[in-house]
Amino acid sequence: MPTRRMILTTAGAAAAVTATGAVGLAWAPGGAEARAPWQIAGESFGDGRLDALAYAILAPNPHNRQPWLFQLVGEHQIDITCDLGRRLPYTDPPDRQLTIGFGAMLELLVMAAAEKGYVVDIEYFPDGEPQPRLDQRRIAVVTFRVGARVPKDPLFQDVLARRTSRKPFDIDKPVDPATINQLIEASVHGSTANGTADAEKRARLIDLARRGWIIEYENDATRRESIELIRIGNRAIAETPDGIAIGGVTMGLLNMAGLVTAKKLDTPGAQAYEQGLSSYIAQIESAQAFVWLTSETNTRRDQIIAGRDWVRLHLAAQKAGVAVQPLSQVLQEFPEMAAPYAETQSELGVSAPGVVQMLARVGYANSPPPSPRWPLSSRLIDAVA
Ligand SMILES: Cc1cc2nc3c(=O)[nH]c(=O)nc-3n(C[C@H](O)[C@H](O)[C@H](O)COP(=O)(O)O)c2cc1C
Numbered sequence: 001m002p003t004r005r006m007i008l009t010t011a012g013a014a015a016a017v018t019a020t021g022a023v024g025l026a027w028a029p030g031g032a033e034a035r036a037p038w039q040i041a042g043e044s045f046g047d048g049r050l051d052a053l054a055y056a057i058l059a060p061n062p063h064n065r066q067p068w069l070f071q072l073v074g075e076h077q078i079d080i081t082c083d084l085g086r087r088l089p090y091t092d093p094p095d096r097q098l099t100i101g102f103g104a105m106l107e108l109l110v111m112a113a114a115e116k117g118y119v120v121d122i123e124y125f126p127d128g129e130p131q132p133r134l135d136q137r138r139i140a141v142v143t144f145r146v147g148a149r150v151p152k153d154p155l156f157q158d159v160l161a162r163r164t165s166r167k168p169f170d171i172d173k174p175v176d177p178a179t180i181n182q183l184i185e186a187s188v189h190g191s192t193a194n195g196t197a198d199a200e201k202r203a204r205l206i207d208l209a210r211r212g213w214i215i216e217y218e219n220d221a222t223r224r225e226s227i228e229l230i231r232i233g234n235r236a237i238a239e240t241p242d243g244i245a246i247g248g249v250t251m252g253l254l255n256m257a258g259l260v261t262a263k264k265l266d267t268p269g270a271q272a273y274e275q276g277l278s279s280y281i282a283q284i285e286s287a288q289a290f291v292w293l294t295s296e297t298n299t300r301r302d303q304i305i306a307g308r309d310w311v312r313l314h315l316a317a318q319k320a321g322v323a324v325q326p327l328s329q330v331l332q333e334f335p336e337m338a339a340p341y342a343e344t345q346s347e348l349g350v351s352a353p354g355v356v357q358m359l360a361r362v363g364y365a366n367s368p369p370p371s372p373r374w375p376l377s378s379r380l381i382d383a384v385a
Contacts, residue, residue: 033238034234034237034238034241034372035369035372037058037374037375037376038160038370041054041058048118049078049113050072051116052109052116052144053070053109053112053379054112055111055159056105056109056112057105057373057374057379058159058370058373059104059107059307059311060101060162060164060311061101061104062088062091062097063242063243063244064244064245065086065088065229065242065243066086067084067086067087068080068082068083068102069081069379069381071380071384073383073384074384074385076143076145077141077142077144078141078142080102080106080138080140080141081139081381082098082136082139083379084134084136086098086242087133090221090225091222091328091329091334092332092333093133093332093334094132094333095134096303096333097328097332098134099134099300099303100303100304100306100310102139102140102304103303103305103307103308103309103310104308104311105307106122106140106142106304106307106308107307107308107312108159108311109142110122111155111159112159113144114156115152115156118145119144119146119147120143120144121142121143121145122140122141122143123140123141123142124139124140124301125137125138125139125301126138129299129300130300131300139304154319155186155312155316155319160370161367162311162315162318163318163369164371165324165325165365165367165368166283166325167323167365167368168282168285168286169323169361169362169365170288170363173288173363174197174288174289175197175288175322175362177197179320179322180197180291182316182319182320183195183322185316186315186316187293187309188309188312189309189312190302190305190309191294191302191305191306191357192294192296193292193309193313194292194293195289195290195292196289196290197289201290202290204347205287205290206287208330208343208344208347209327209329209359210284210285211340212327212329212337213281213284213327213329214277215329215337216332217276219334221334223266224266226244227262227266229243229244231243231245231246232246232255232261232262233247233248233249233252233255233256234249234251235252236252236255238372241373241374246260259271259272260272286361286363287361287362288361288362289361289363290359290360291360292348292356292360293309293310293356293357293358294348294349294355295355295357296353296354297353297355298353298354298355302355302357306357317362321364322363323363324362325360326359327360330344331344331356331357331359344356
């Protein structure tokens with residue numbers, strides 16, 4: 001098939017999709033650019049598919065790796081594949097969490113397309129389900145068609161405001177059961193959503209989450225996978241707007257002064273290492289309630305569905321003014337996690353082949369700034385006529 005050169009020009013951002021594949025030609029380092037995709041999502045890109053993708057890339061996804069690659073095919077189709085270099089082999093050995101992120105992205109794609117009057121048909125894994133890990137086969141083929149009366153989704157209004165919160169939650173502000181229900185009811189695609197603010201169950205889940213975190217952090221391979229993805233200071237974030245962003249001018253200075261560096265974060269006893277450990281524990285311990293998603297089997301399709309439901313739950317939380325943070329450590333499939341993994345599945349009433357796909361703390365906290373994103377142009381590969 002011939003390759004089509006396509007130029008996107010919008011909101012001052014110019015990018016080209018060239019015959020060589022994915023590039024973000026307009027990407028220049030600088031403070032605000034890392035968040036620009038949140039600003040320009042409502043612009044018109046001259047193609048309904050790009051308009052929808054501009055929102056889809058704002059989806060929650062593990063370690064903010066943004067592993068999606070999009071290929072426009074003909075006039076109506078998008079083929080979606082995984083950038084295999086962006087997987088997380090130590091913390092996510094079967095690419096389960098990564099696949100959930102693809103599901104969240106697809107849900108936002110559907111919502112954004114509906115806003116413009118498109119119905120989206122999705123075929124999941126048209127070339128077969130990749131196991132035991134994702135591979136170069138397509139994750140989904142998406143087809144846009146104009147619908148007569150396409151219902152808009154009220155949750156779409158919260159897409160630009162949605163955040164993952166890593167602040168300690170207000171310990172004087174419990175989450176009431178009615179609010180938890182609102183979150184749970186947003187999950188409609190087939191995962192089972194559940195939640196609790198019950199003091200005893202909450203204490204048991206806090207204990208499990210804390211144990212899971214300590215295991216992940218004290219295990220060299222899993223800790224290092226995260227450390228390698230930490231971007232310290234605004235410049236690093238602007239240059240590589242994915243991974244775990246620790247932003248701000250102060251952080252940049254502490255980094256330059258050698259106080260907060262990847263090496264210090266990896267050195268037990270160093271202040272940066274100990275703070276990394278304790279700050280996440282503080283987040284866990286301030287959980288006012290928990291929500292979780294389970295599925296009856298653990299196929300790739302189930303994981304996609306969990307992602308679609310997860311982002312809906314998260315958007316419903318945003319609408320209700322409740323902050324959310326997934327706490328995934330204890331759901332991870334690396335061997336050292338096996339004991340608390342099994343206890344968590346059993347605590348949440350799940351047995352094989354069922355699986356807990358997402359677990360998150362909820363509570364109240366001020367909203368953080370949006371997390372960085374690569375520009376859409378950098379996630380597009382050669383369009384095909
Ligand atoms: C499957 C999955 C697992 C995640 N696990 C965690 C986690 O354990 N801890 C955490 O702080 N955030 C977790 N997140 C949130 C992502 O880090 C977050 O979505 C990403 O950094 C982008 O930020 P945003 O959600 O504010 O746009 C997870 C998200 C997904 C989809």
